[in-house]
Amino acid sequence: MRSKGTAAELEARRRLAVLRVSEGWTRAEVAAFLGVHRETVGEWVRAHAAGGQKALAPKPHPGRTPFLTADQEKRVLGWLTESPTKHGFRTDLWTAKQVAELIRTKFGVAFHPNYLREWLTKRNHTPQKPARRAKQRNPEAIAAWLKQDWPRIKKRSGGRTPTSS
Known part of the structure; x- marks a missing residue:
């Protein structure tokens, strides 16, 4: 070893x-x-x-030469701290396919998205999914309902929440 x-x-x-x-x-x-x-x-x-x-003197590194240099790896991991839309993608969610495409265009190195998922996981980047929210969601209306309507409804139910018996 x-x-x-x-x-x-x-x-x-x-x-x-x-x-x-x-x-x-x-x-x-x-x-x-x-x-x-x-x-x-x-x-x-x-x-x-x-x-x-x-x-x-040290012996040559055994195995295949890495596809990306250490500096290139740092740059790729730096991209992941930014929004994908900054790099020309339509969504705010990074996918392995998008990262692979960006690496190919910037460095000329082709990664298969399945391998790239493994590569990212080894560097503590796991798949993320944004919270699902209705497009019609209105935070102001929700706040007003919680302030005005919810206390009245709670009072009528005798202080019980819908989940309590």
Whole structure:
């Protein structure tokens, strides 16, 4: 399993281990100091002896290269804090299809909407649906009804709400 840390941090740790061993520290002391196994320190020392400083350099990232750079990912996540209408869409609800379309037009990268849903979920963006409200809803009329009519209706029912018995 790969240790936690950036490639540069892990390389610095390997170089420090080799340096400490060359200064006279035992492999067990270096391992305890760095929080690794004694045999790991031995592997680093042997690699350095065989290939020099170049042998301690980080290895290429395994697997497929990500479709978006870290900067592009930040920009995409920033878009999600804005309204979709600002980006030319008709509704105020982001969909995976809209995000995929925006990524394609801005960065030239094609994501399948199903994959994009998974990608967004891993970054703590889950599907959102707005509260359903009637188009005819009138907040002023509701407030007036609650102030004037509801107390009269409640008084007639003896203080009981419709759900109480």
